[in-house]
Amino acid sequence: MANSLDIESVKVIVFQLGDKEYAIPVNQVQGIEKTMHITRVPKTPKYVKGVINLRGVVTPIIDLRDRFNVKSSVENENTRIIIISLDEMEVGFIVDAANDVMDIPKVAIEPQPEVVGSYEEEFISGVAKVDRRLLILLNLEKVLDTLK
Numbered sequence: 417m418a419n420s421l422d423i424e425s426v427k428v429i430v431f432q433l434g435d436k437e438y439a440i441p442v443n444q445v446q447g448i449e450k451t452m453h454i455t456r457v458p459k460t461p462k463y464v465k466g467v468i469n470l471r472g473v474v475t476p477i478i479d480l481r482d483r484f485n486v487k488s489s490v491e492n493e494n495t496r497i498i499i500i501s502l503d504e505m506e507v508g509f510i511v512d513a514a515n516d517v518m519d520i521p522k523v524a525i526e527p528q529p530e531v532v533g534s535y536e537e538e539f540i541s542g543v544a545k546v547d548r549r550l551l552i553l554l555n556l557e558k559v560l561d562t563l564k
Contacts, residue, residue, distance in 0.1 A: 426525070430516040430551060431498060434486045437515065439544065439551040446499040446506060448514045451491055465510065468497075475499065477508040483559065484539065502556050520544045525553065 428439035429448070454466040454477050463482035467474050477497060481488050494513040499506060528540045541555035 424523070425519040425521050427517065427519050428551070428553070429498065429514060430518060431496070431509075431511040432494075432513040432515055433480055433484065433511055434489070436486075437549060437551050438480075438511075439520070439553050440498070440500065440556060442517060444500050444502060444556060446501050449497045449499060449508070451495050451497060451510070468508065470499065470506075470508075473506060475506050475508050477510060478559075479510040480559075481510070481512070500556060502560060505560070507560060518546065520546055520551065 427442040429442050429445050430437055430439050432438075449470065452468055454468055456466040457464065457476075460466075463479050465477045465479050467476050469475075479488075480486070489512060491510075496511055496514045497508040498511055498514060499508050524546055525542045525544045527542055528537065529543060530537075539555055539558050540552055542553040544551040544553060
């Protein structure tokens with residue numbers, strides 16, 4: 417039997433892009449992979465880096481730094497591809513690092529702040545303050561909107 421603490425929290429994967437930490441619900445994450453060869457697909461938006469064959473499934477790969485207009489950094493040993501599943505579609509996100517899995521109390525989640533001029537604003541579903549960390553929760557449907 418689940419206790420009330422389990423019901424009132426959201427388990428998320430926390431990852432790094434530039435100097436910010438983002439979070440997506442763990443139930444939408446299929447896996448976290450090290451970077452691998454990506455086959456470029458012509459005539460795709462800049463943020464679509466191509467496709468990979470992951471265990472027999474051809475998966476499009478999106479560079480979230482390009483998608484959010486965050487300054488690009490060089491791939492290193494911490495760079496990861498987070499495979500997510502949404503509406504029967506699998507997509508990989510290139511991120512600077514996968515930091516943590518944590519439970520966020522629902523009371524710590526606030527609505528998206530109105531930030532004038534922020535390109536990534538439309539992709540944010542909320543912001544969570546956990547200890548001294550500020551986590552940006554992503555709205556995956558908006559992030560993937562142009563791929564559908």
